[in-house]
Amino acid sequence: MNLPAYSALTNTFTRLYRYQHLGAIAGWDQAAKMPARGNDARGAALAELDVLIHQTLTDESLPGLMSTANTEPLEVTQRANLREMRRDWEQASLLSARLIEAKSLAGSRCEHAWRTQRKENDWRGFLENFTEVVKLSREEAQTLSQARGLSPYDALMDKYEPGSLSTDINIFFGDLKTWLPELIGKVRDKQADETVLEAQGPFPIDRQRALGLDIMGILGFDFSAGRLDVSTHPFCGGVAEDVRITTRYSEDDFMRSMMGIVHETGHARYEQNLPRRTVHLPVGRARSMGIHESQSLSFEMQLGRSPAFLRLISPLVKKHLGDQEAFDSANLARIYTRVKPGLIRVDADELTYPAHVILRYEIERALMNGDIEAADVPELWDQKMMAYLAMDTRHDYQNGCLQDIHWPGGSFGYFPSYTLGAMYAAQYFASIRSLHTNLDTLVAQGDLSPIFDWLNSHIWSQASQWDTNELVQRATGEALNPLHLRSHLKDRYLGADV
Amino acid sequence: MNLPAYSALTNTFTRLYRYQHLGAIAGWDQAAKMPARGNDARGAALAELDVLIHQTLTDESLPGLMSTANTEPLEVTQRANLREMRRDWEQASLLSARLIEAKSLAGSRCEHAWRTQRKENDWRGFLENFTEVVKLSREEAQTLSQARGLSPYDALMDKYEPGSLSTDINIFFGDLKTWLPELIGKVRDKQADETVLEAQGPFPIDRQRALGLDIMGILGFDFSAGRLDVSTHPFCGGVAEDVRITTRYSEDDFMRSMMGIVHETGHARYEQNLPRRTVHLPVGRARSMGIHESQSLSFEMQLGRSPAFLRLISPLVKKHLGDQEAFDSANLARIYTRVKPGLIRVDADELTYPAHVILRYEIERALMNGDIEAADVPELWDQKMMAYLAMDTRHDYQNGCLQDIHWPGGSFGYFPSYTLGAMYAAQYFASIRSLHTNLDTLVAQGDLSPIFDWLNSHIWSQASQWDTNELVQRATGEALNPLHLRSHLKDRYLGADV
Numbered sequence: 001m002n003l004p005a006y007s008a009l010t011n012t013f014t015r016l017y018r019y020q021h022l023g024a025i026a027g028w029d030q031a032a033k034m035p036a037r038g039n040d041a042r043g044a045a046l047a048e049l050d051v052l053i054h055q056t057l058t059d060e061s062l063p064g065l066m067s068t069a070n071t072e073p074l075e076v077t078q079r080a081n082l083r084e085m086r087r088d089w090e091q092a093s094l095l096s097a098r099l100i101e102a103k104s105l106a107g108s109r110c111e112h113a114w115r116t117q118r119k120e121n122d123w124r125g126f127l128e129n130f131t132e133v134v135k136l137s138r139e140e141a142q143t144l145s146q147a148r149g150l151s152p153y154d155a156l157m158d159k160y161e162p163g164s165l166s167t168d169i170n171i172f173f174g175d176l177k178t179w180l181p182e183l184i185g186k187v188r189d190k191q192a193d194e195t196v197l198e199a200q201g202p203f204p205i206d207r208q209r210a211l212g213l214d215i216m217g218i219l220g221f222d223f224s225a226g227r228l229d230v231s232t233h234p235f236c237g238g239v240a241e242d243v244r245i246t247t248r249y250s251e252d253d254f255m256r257s258m259m260g261i262v263h264e265t266g267h268a269r270y271e272q273n274l275p276r277r278t279v280h281l282p283v284g285r286a287r288s289m290g291i292h293e294s295q296s297l298s299f300e301m302q303l304g305r306s307p308a309f310l311r312l313i314s315p316l317v318k319k320h321l322g323d324q325e326a327f328d329s330a331n332l333a334r335i336y337t338r339v340k341p342g343l344i345r346v347d348a349d350e351l352t353y354p355a356h357v358i359l360r361y362e363i364e365r366a367l368m369n370g371d372i373e374a375a376d377v378p379e380l381w382d383q384k385m386m387a388y389l390a391m392d393t394r395h396d397y398q399n400g401c402l403q404d405i406h407w408p409g410g411s412f413g414y415f416p417s418y419t420l421g422a423m424y425a426a427q428y429f430a431s432i433r434s435l436h437t438n439l440d441t442l443v444a445q446g447d448l449s450p451i452f453d454w455l456n457s458h459i460w461s462q463a464s465q466w467d468t469n470e471l472v473q474r475a476t477g478e479a480l481n482p483l484h485l486r487s488h489l490k491d492r493y494l495g496a497d498v
Numbered sequence: 499m500n501l502p503a504y505s506a507l508t509n510t511f512t513r514l515y516r517y518q519h520l521g522a523i524a525g526w527d528q529a530a531k532m533p534a535r536g537n538d539a540r541g542a543a544l545a546e547l548d549v550l551i552h553q554t555l556t557d558e559s560l561p562g563l564m565s566t567a568n569t570e571p572l573e574v575t576q577r578a579n580l581r582e583m584r585r586d587w588e589q590a591s592l593l594s595a596r597l598i599e600a601k602s603l604a605g606s607r608c609e610h611a612w613r614t615q616r617k618e619n620d621w622r623g624f625l626e627n628f629t630e631v632v633k634l635s636r637e638e639a640q641t642l643s644q645a646r647g648l649s650p651y652d653a654l655m656d657k658y659e660p661g662s663l664s665t666d667i668n669i670f671f672g673d674l675k676t677w678l679p680e681l682i683g684k685v686r687d688k689q690a691d692e693t694v695l696e697a698q699g700p701f702p703i704d705r706q707r708a709l710g711l712d713i714m715g716i717l718g719f720d721f722s723a724g725r726l727d728v729s730t731h732p733f734c735g736g737v738a739e740d741v742r743i744t745t746r747y748s749e750d751d752f753m754r755s756m757m758g759i760v761h762e763t764g765h766a767r768y769e770q771n772l773p774r775r776t777v778h779l780p781v782g783r784a785r786s787m788g789i790h791e792s793q794s795l796s797f798e799m800q801l802g803r804s805p806a807f808l809r810l811i812s813p814l815v816k817k818h819l820g821d822q823e824a825f826d827s828a829n830l831a832r833i834y835t836r837v838k839p840g841l842i843r844v845d846a847d848e849l850t851y852p853a854h855v856i857l858r859y860e861i862e863r864a865l866m867n868g869d870i871e872a873a874d875v876p877e878l879w880d881q882k883m884m885a886y887l888a889m890d891t892r893h894d895y896q897n898g899c900l901q902d903i904h905w906p907g908g909s910f911g912y913f914p915s916y917t918l919g920a921m922y923a924a925q926y927f928a929s930i931r932s933l934h935t936n937l938d939t940l941v942a943q944g945d946l947s948p949i950f951d952w953l954n955s956h957i958w959s960q961a962s963q964w965d966t967n968e969l970v971q972r973a974t975g976e977a978l979n980p981l982h983l984r985s986h987l988k989d990r991y992l993g994a995d996v
Contacts, residue, residue: 015546018542018543018546018547019543019546019547019550021524021539021540021542021543022520022521022524022543022544022547023520025523025524025527025540026519026520026523026524029523029527033531033725034740035721035722035723035724035725035740036722037720037722037723037739037740038723038736038737038739038740040739041519041737041738041739041740042519042523042740044516044519045516045517045519045520046520048513048516048517049516049517049520052517052550222535223533224533224534224535225533225534225535225536226533226536227531227533238536239536239539240539241535241536241538241539241540242532242533242535242536242539242540
């Protein structure tokens with residue numbers, strides 16, 4: 001079929017994919033390998049690449065090509081590809097180069113200072129830069145909002161979670177708020193009587209790494225197309241053809257790195273199994289941040305913290321870290337399901353994690369919609385931490401509103417993706433369990449194929465073929481339904497009898 | 499001073515420098531970190547970058563800007579910068595984007611397959627890809643040759659060694675061929691009576707690495723702006739602000755990695771000490787590959803294999819690799835000056851090394867000038883190895899014509915730089931020694947500043963301010979003079995009395 005306009009577009013977007021490849025590898029290197037004094041040159045090179053990508057996306061030929069391509073006899077995947085191209089183009093062309101540059105500069109200034117200010121609990125100093133970041137993010141939100149007919153916050157959230165609306169999130173999170181606090185209370189009462197053996201360290205880093213690599217192997221990570229390295233903030237980066245995950249090790253603590261690796265391997269397998277035929281095109285990329293998190297949380301929460309999986313890997317843990325009773329599978333399960341409200345989101349257990357997200361969502365939405373000002377954040381934070389987790393954070397900015405990298409860098413609208421991901425993951429596993437009633441037995445025996453096969457056919461191979469709602473509907477037979485997360489949490493933390 | 503055309507050019511070349519930064523890091527990663535299956539996507543991304551750089555360099559505005567800038571009141575460095583810009587522009591504008599991309603892809607494919615084919619001694623498999631690489635390199639050579647009025651081979655060599663001509667190289671190499679075989683014979687006779695203690699391995703890789711890092715420290719490597727990693731084929735890569743050197747370790751052999759690190763550190767210090775004010779511009783980059791090799795060989799041959807330096811580091815070797823008599827400085831000096839013809843260029847001693855270069859030079863020149871075909875390479879290789887080093891390489895492609903990365907990657911015209919570098923290095927050290935008659939005493943005491951200061955003021959800080967001849971003339975008071983290499987080799991290998 002001769003599709004001249006569509007072909008011209010795929011050429012441009014293939015070129016963009018290759019530019020992004022260079023940025024992804026240079027970005028991974030910056031976090032995992034780069035020596036300190038390389039940063040200025042790296043920052044300049046990456047900013048130059050951003051300019052190039054923005055220029056390529058806003059080339060004046062694109063709107064005409066997209067209109068013409070729309071009249072060409074496209075197949076389903078091609079039409080989806082065109083839809084995703086239009087999305088990228090719109091996102092880029094609505095914002096001026098001036099705003100993009102100003103946002104990037106303000107964000108990198110604020111984030112750079114934040115690294116010190118957080119350590120020094122310096123809210124006042126932070127607020128100076130942060131006010132500018134908020135101002136420019138609001139300007140972005142306003143611009144996108146007017147063009148799209150969305151609220152300012154929704155217009156930002158749409159970058160990460162296409163099609164998601166606050167009205168829906170409010171319903172999901174509102175529902176969570178009605179039952180989660182009570183569930184947390186019950187679970188904490190129940191766990192008060194449990195004895196959890198603490199593993200005796202130190203846990204040498206090379207052994208933790210060997211354990212992590214073994215677990216990645218069990219989880220199907222393709223080492224001929226990816227790596228495991230170390231960085232301060234763990235992430236999954238690189239490109240679909242060469243996925244780079246990172247972790248951080250502490251000799252005193254094996255828990256974090258081990259489960260962190262399980263989490264990032266979930267992201268990695270999504271990328272490694274995106275359809276090869278279209279991986280270089282917008283239709284071939286991961287669907288959204290929420291769907292990405294649904295993969296990492298399928299691996300970490302649904303599979304990784306399940307007693308069956310911990311039974312499977314308990315011998316490996318003993319092999320690498322020493323034969324301790326604490327590494328018995330039942331005790332590992334107690335370690336990894338221990339519920340204890342804390343101040344730090346990334347250290348939170350499965351049950352209290354959503355409270356951290358809801359709090360941030362409510363604050364950032366108010367901030368972007370202009371209902372509050374940057375200076376109001378700490379007070380709101382204190383109120384909500386007290387209300388949701390009964391924790392006092394007053395004057396503790398370091399472990400309060402200064403703990404995350406998202407806001408200093410100007411990323412507003414991302415946080416909901418974490419909890420959406422948890423809900424999607426629970427919904428997938430409800431489907432998988434209905435197909436395989438003996439799932440836990442299979443998992444404990446080392447047969448993870450029912451999970452991987454389901455995720456592969458329903459999520460990984462689908463990439464961005466469908467919008468998020470349709471993807472989930474096709475995969476599970478229903479739209480996003482937070483009841484699955486509720487059932488999962490009740491089953492896991494109180495037992496099926498409750 | 500208002501220099502609108504010149505300023506516009508520096509903006510473009512700063513942009514190019516940033517693009518090249520991304521390519522340099524992605525290229526380093528490809529050799530040092532990338533898993534095998536990432537190669538196709540990496541190759542495509544790097545080829546796309548080559549196209550972008552080519553487009554940027556051949557933008558139609560450049561010739562006009564260069565003409566106008568030429569009439570602007572430029573200072574000396576600015577004028578040198580303009581000269582180097584013009585060189586880049588000429589090099590790029592003579593070649594089509596189609597050829598650049600095809601060359602990049604063919605080279606990347608051939609080089610990638612070569613990594614396996616070399617191990618498997620698979621000349622036949624290699625030849626399939628290599629034929630295409632040769633064809634495209636010849637096309638490049640033809641095009642450059644016609645435009646420049648140079649022979650095809652000289653047109654390629656000019657990319658690495660601006661201003662160098664085969665007629666000069668023939669004189670230098672012809673001269674070498676008159677006295678080197680005899681010198682090798684005399685030295686081998688002399689060394690026949692020497693007892694060299696062999697160090698007892700194994701030498702654990704982490705200890706070799708620790709030793710390498712210590713030596714890099716002594717040699718002034720800036721670890722806040724660079725790294726040491728592992729790759730199959732050692733190199734110095736990355737960018738001037740973040741220099742990445744690599745080595746390879748064998749548990750049976752400490753020699754190679756140790757001196758390899760000294761070599762690459764020479765390259766690294768050149769890059770790390772290029773003038774910061776202009777490092778992002780053509781005038782601020784390293785002068786040529788021959789001058790680059792003159793730095794690595796100043797470090798490896800002139801300094802590294804000198805008895806004084808080996809006296810300095812002997813205690814470190816013992817500290818890391820064990821207290822053996824073999825690590826006494828006198829024995830280390832015997833190890834590192836042992837002359838023995840071998841099959842592998844990178845393992846060759848200082849005296850037989852030029853034979854490896856001359857052999858390659860003669861073959862690649864014939865290949866690019868169209869006097870022979872790709873399929874003829876092994877036979878010629880065998881003949882010349884027999885003639886120059888009396889070694890039989892028949893059917894041993896792995897240790898014969900498949901040993902180097904240059905040809906698979908499509909780099910023809912580079913090899914002469916190695917021996918030019920050795921000549922330059924000998925000439926520098928003749929100057930340094932005439933200024934510091936007690937140089938060896940200082941070196942043995944750990945004072946390397948006379949060497950670093952001289953190299954910094956005469957070479958590193960000069961970058962591309964002058965053409966190669968003028969650089970060497972200014973540094974040493976004379977043009978390239980191969981007599982210095984001859985004297986150096988006679989002094990070192992036969993003693994000053996001969």
